[in-house]
Amino acid sequence: MTIDIKxxxxxxxxxxxxxxxxxxxxxKESPYPVSLIQMPxxxxxxxxxxxxxxxxxxxxxxxxxxxxxQYAKRVEGVDKGIMEVKLSVNDSLITFILVMDxxxxxxxxxxxxxxGQVNGFSPPVEIGKFLNPHFIDYxxxxxxxxxxxxxxxxxxxxxxxALFQVDTLKKxxxxxxxxxxxxxxxxxxxxxxxxxxxxxxxxxxxxxxxYSDARSKLQSEIEEILTKIEDKKSAFxxxxxxxxxxxxxxxxxxxxxxxxxxxxxxxxxxxxxxxxSPENLSPIFGHACINLKAGLDRVKLPEAAAKEFFEEICDxxxxxxxxxxxPEKALTIKKKASQYxxxxxxxxxxxxxxxxxxxxxxxxxxxCNEFHDLLKKLRDAVRxxxxxxxxxxxxxxxxxxxxxxxxxxxESIVNLTGEYALKLSHIERFDENDDSEDTHCISxxxxxxxxxxxRLAEITNTRALKNKTDKLQNILGLAYDKASKxxxxxxxxxxxxxxxxxxxxxxxxxxxxxxxxxxKNATEGSVGENLxxxxxxxxxxxxxxxxxxxxxxxxPAGALGNSVRRQIGQTIPLLTKQFVTFVxxxxxxxxxxxxxxxxxDNIQYISIFRKKVAGYxxxxxxxxNKVITDDGAIVYDKNFFYKFEMDEEATL
Amino acid sequence: xxxxxDKAIESAVYEMVDGLGQNKDLATKILSWxxxxxxxxxxxxxxxxxxxxxxxxLNGTQE
Numbered sequence: 001m002t003i004d005i006k007x008x009x010x011x012x013x014x015x016x017x018x019x020x021x022x023x024x025x026x027x028k029e030s031p032y033p034v035s036l037i038q039m040p041x042x043x044x045x046x047x048x049x050x051x052x053x054x055x056x057x058x059x060x061x062x063x064x065x066x067x068x069x070q071y072a073k074r075v076e077g078v079d080k081g082i083m084e085v086k087l088s089v090n091d092s093l094i095t096f097i098l099v100m101d102x103x104x105x106x107x108x109x110x111x112x113x114x115x116g117q118v119n120g121f122s123p124p125v126e127i128g129k130f131l132n133p134h135f136i137d138y139x140x141x142x143x144x145x146x147x148x149x150x151x152x153x154x155x156x157x158x159x160x161x162a163l164f165q166v167d168t169l170k171k172x173x174x175x176x177x178x179x180x181x182x183x184x185x186x187x188x189x190x191x192x193x194x195x196x197x198x199x200x201x202x203x204x205x206x207x208x209x210x211y212s213d214a215r216s217k218l219q220s221e222i223e224e225i226l227t228k229i230e231d232k233k234s235a236f237x238x239x240x241x242x243x244x245x246x247x248x249x250x251x252x253x254x255x256x257x258x259x260x261x262x263x264x265x266x267x268x269x270x271x272x273x274x275x276x277s278p279e280n281l282s283p284i285f286g287h288a289c290i291n292l293k294a295g296l297d298r299v300k301l302p303e304a305a306a307k308e309f310f311e312e313i314c315d316x317x318x319x320x321x322x323x324x325x326x327p328e329k330a331l332t333i334k335k336k337a338s339q340y341x342x343x344x345x346x347x348x349x350x351x352x353x354x355x356x357x358x359x360x361x362x363x364x365x366x367x368c369n370e371f372h373d374l375l376k377k378l379r380d381a382v383r384x385x386x387x388x389x390x391x392x393x394x395x396x397x398x399x400x401x402x403x404x405x406x407x408x409x410x411e412s413i414v415n416l417t418g419e420y421a422l423k424l425s426h427i428e429r430f431d432e433n434d435d436s437e438d439t440h441c442i443s444x445x446x447x448x449x450x451x452x453x454x455r456l457a458e459i460t461n462t463r464a465l466k467n468k469t470d471k472l473q474n475i476l477g478l479a480y481d482k483a484s485k486x487x488x489x490x491x492x493x494x495x496x497x498x499x500x501x502x503x504x505x506x507x508x509x510x511x512x513x514x515x516x517x518x519x520k521n522a523t524e525g526s527v528g529e530n531l532x533x534x535x536x537x538x539x540x541x542x543x544x545x546x547x548x549x550x551x552x553x554x555x556p557a558g559a560l561g562n563s564v565r566r567q568i569g570q571t572i573p574l575l576t577k578q579f580v581t582f583v584x585x586x587x588x589x590x591x592x593x594x595x596x597x598x599x600x601d602n603i604q605y606i607s608i609f610r611k612k613v614a615g616y617x618x619x620x621x622x623x624x625n626k627v628i629t630d631d632g633a634i635v636y637d638k639n640f641f642y643k644f645e646m647d648e649e650a651t652l
Numbered sequence: 653x654x655x656x657x658d659k660a661i662e663s664a665v666y667e668m669v670d671g672l673g674q675n676k677d678l679a680t681k682i683l684s685w686x687x688x689x690x691x692x693x694x695x696x697x698x699x700x701x702x703x704x705x706x707x708x709x710l711n712g713t714q715e
Binding site: 124125126128129164165166168169171172175176179464465467468469471472474475476478479480482483486487490 | 656658660661663664665667668669671672674678682685686689690691692693696702703706709710713714715
């Protein structure tokens with residue numbers, strides 16, 4: 001979208017310069033292509049230009065109170081300054097108002113667009129890149145412009161970046177990198193980290209497979225052994241049945257042994273259960289519990305104390321609120337008191353006391369004696385099982401000696417049982433809850449695998465993000481280099497073409513743009529040449545973009561010789577659609593007549609001076625197109641412009 | 653053509669995206685974001701918007 005920005009005019013009141021209002025519009029209400037504003041030194045030319053910069057950049061809010069106060073008019077009673085600048089943006093009027101409050105040392109802005117005014121500096125977004133402190137100096141120019149572009153380390157590049165915003169690519173690249181850093185904070189991101197995590201997953205997976213296979217194999221073998229044992233036991237029983245001399249005794253003994261084993265098992269369970277109660281293990285615990293219960297009976301509980309408090313209130317003649325205590329009130333207090341008396345503590349303590357009574361009773365010795373009796377029964381049962389086992393073994397051995405079939409079955413059962421026990425011990429390794437580094441526990445290894453897979457997935461995703469981030473940053477970086485070089489190269493070519501057109505006899509060209517402008521075959525041109533180069537560069541810059549900006553220039557010819565003045569005067573107006581320049585009377589020669597006036601017809605001539613310059617004020621009063629303010633005169637007249645001869649302000 | 657992006661930037665982005673074997677859509681996404689920034693419709697200071705734009709770019713980038 002093409003943006004055409006023009007300066008329409010401004011007004012200044014309450015500043016060090018004379019109060020003045022300048023309109024740059026011609027009879028057709030269009031800005032003049034060239035406006036020449038003649039102000040003697042000391043009239044506030046620099047102040048006016050600085051105010052234009054501040055008003056159009058929003059930078060005044062960053063100024064200190066003392067800097068703000070420096071703009072104040074040196075007249076008593078002036079406590080604020082108001083600068084109003086009007087721009088035309090594609091023929092729409094936008095007004096920026098800067099108010100400097102000298103008493104508070106503050107600056108505020110207002111912006112008017114269309115029919116609405118908003119507080120603050122609020123340029124339309126499409127021109128925001130020009131109206132800021134970084135760019136304003138490239139179209140409201142001062143005498144240092146050429147030096148900056150030709151010598152300052154990065155001025156030319158900054159101008160290119162600001163106008164074309166190539167560096168947005170770099171900014172996006174940095175944001176992409178920041179995004180990656182945020183997304184992967186605290187995560188492993190390296191290739192080595194990925195390999196390590198992948199190896200852990202592979203190692204755990206292979207271990208789990210190995211151990212699971214081994215466990216399945218063992219399980220099958222165990223089931224096979226158990227089947228064999230059952231078969232051998234059947235064979236043994238069958239053989240016993242055929243042994244008439246021993247079979248009755250054997251079967252009887254077997255039944256007794258089974259019963260003894262069952263009793264042993266029951267007693268073991270009971271003993272284990274009883275051993276979990278401390279009062280069974282020693283009477284010391286029982287006595288301590290009984291003492292605790294007695295202590296709880298004696299303690300005065302908070303509820304009782306609180307209850308007494310309410311009862312005592314009811315017995316008083318006056319309530320704590322100061323009113324007389326009546327029977328009705330006392331009844332109500334007692335009735336409501338229960339709402340404020342918590343009973344949880346009492347319930348808990350009662351539960352403790354009941355539990356002690358049930359578990360310990362009144363005789364702690366009895367619990368221990370009963371537990372010892374139980375242990376004695378268990379010892380007896382163990383002994384019985386042992387004795388019966390030996391007897392059964394002897395009897396079966398005897399039967400085995402009499403019958404080889406019994407012997408064979410017996411030996412097979414013994415061997416198979418041993419084998420079973422061995423296999424069982426092997427398979428337990430895969431099930432027992434061992435959390436050591438070299439564990440064989442399959443469930444623990446599976447949990448570790450899950451964790452390792454999660455961490456591998458995390459780093460895998462991170463690597464994918466990293467690869468994409470790197471690729472994207474690479475594209476953005478390369479595109480920045482290429483675009484930047486291309487724009488710079490094209491601007492260099494066009495700048496040199498313009499220089500050749502404007503200064504055909506000077507043999508001056510720009511060699512490269514590397515931070516600043518580098519001249520070919522010379523480290524430094526003359527003042528005029530440098531100015532021409534600077535203007536040619538800016539002109540190229542602005543013409544290339546889809547934006548048209550005014551050139552507002554302070555004393556463009558002050559330091560130039562006459563011939564160069566003519567060249568510059570003939571050149572600058574062609575650089576831009578609107579050229580506004582502040583000059584002093586001595587700059588007119590050759591720069592304006594012989595320069596600007598030879599290439600432009602429609603020129604506006606303005607003279608601004610303080611009223612105290614009485615001689616010219618008298619002359620100004622004769623001119624029809626003028627504005628006289630409290631302390632200044634603004635005269636729109638070409639003849640007056642040429643008659644005005646004053647470089648430095650003086651009272652005539 | 654992007655209204656607020658110089659043609660040199662536009663061609664450079666397309667060239668680099670193509671040169672690095674990426675889909676042309678990625679260039680369009682980059683330039684669309686730049687255009688929104690340059691025209692003032694979006695700001696690089698808007699963190700939520702920036703995160704959304706970067707996700708779009710990363711989703712459009714092939715590993």
